[in-house]
Amino acid sequence: MTTFYQLTATSLRGQLITMADYAGKLVIVVNTASHCGFTPQYAGLEALYQKYAAQGLVVLGFPCNQFGKQEPGDADEISQTCHITYGVSFPMFEKVEVNGAATHPVFRYLKDELPGVLGGRIKWNFTKFLIGRDGKPLKRFAPFTTPEKMEAAILAALKI
Numbered sequence: 001m002t003t004f005y006q007l008t009a010t011s012l013r014g015q016l017i018t019m020a021d022y023a024g025k026l027v028i029v030v031n032t033a034s035h036c037g038f039t040p041q042y043a044g045l046e047a048l049y050q051k052y053a054a055q056g057l058v059v060l061g062f063p064c065n066q067f068g069k070q071e072p073g074d075a076d077e078i079s080q081t082c083h084i085t086y087g088v089s090f091p092m093f094e095k096v097e098v099n100g101a102a103t104h105p106v107f108r109y110l111k112d113e114l115p116g117v118l119g120g121r122i123k124w125n126f127t128k129f130l131i132g133r134d135g136k137p138l139k140r141f142a143p144f145t146t147p148e149k150m151e152a153a154i155l156a157a158l159k160i
Contacts, residue, residue, distance in 0.1 A: 044147030
C-alpha cells in the first residue's frame with residue numbers, strides 16, 4: 001500500500017520532490033488556481049504557514065486548471081501570482097490534474113484516504129487536505145472553508 005511519504009511531485013521550478021522530505025511535519029496539500037473566487041485564500045494559507053512553520057507546518061500548493069479553466073498560465077505566470085500578488089513562500093508544484101484518468105498520484109492517494117462528499121472527486125479549487133506528522137491524512141476541507149477556519153484543526157494536530 002502506498003503511503004504519502006512514498007509519493008513524489010515536481011516543483012514549479014521543475015525539481016522532483018519526494019513527500020518524504022516533509023516527514024515529521026504537519027502538511028496542508030491544496031489544489032490552487034490563480035483566477036478563482038477562492039484565490040485570495042493564498043493569503044490565508046501563507047499566514048498559517050508563517051505563523052506555524054516553526055512548529056512544523058508546511059503548505060504544499062498544486063495549481064490545477066480543471067475547474068473553469070481558472071489556472072491557464074504557465075509556471076512563470078503561476079509563480080508571479082503566488083509570489084508577487086499574494087506573497088506565497090510555501091512550496092508550489094507544477095500544474096496537476098486532481099480528477100480523472102490523469103489524476104496526480106498525490107491527489108489519488110488523498111482522495112482514496114479522505115473521499116469527501118463527492119466520493120473520490122474533488123469539487124473545486126482550494127480543496128485542502130491536512131496530513132499528520134506521521135503521514136496519515138487527518139481531515140479534508142471544502143473549498144469554501146477558509147484557512148482561518150482550519151486553524152483549530154491545525155493547533156490540535158500540532159498539539160499546541
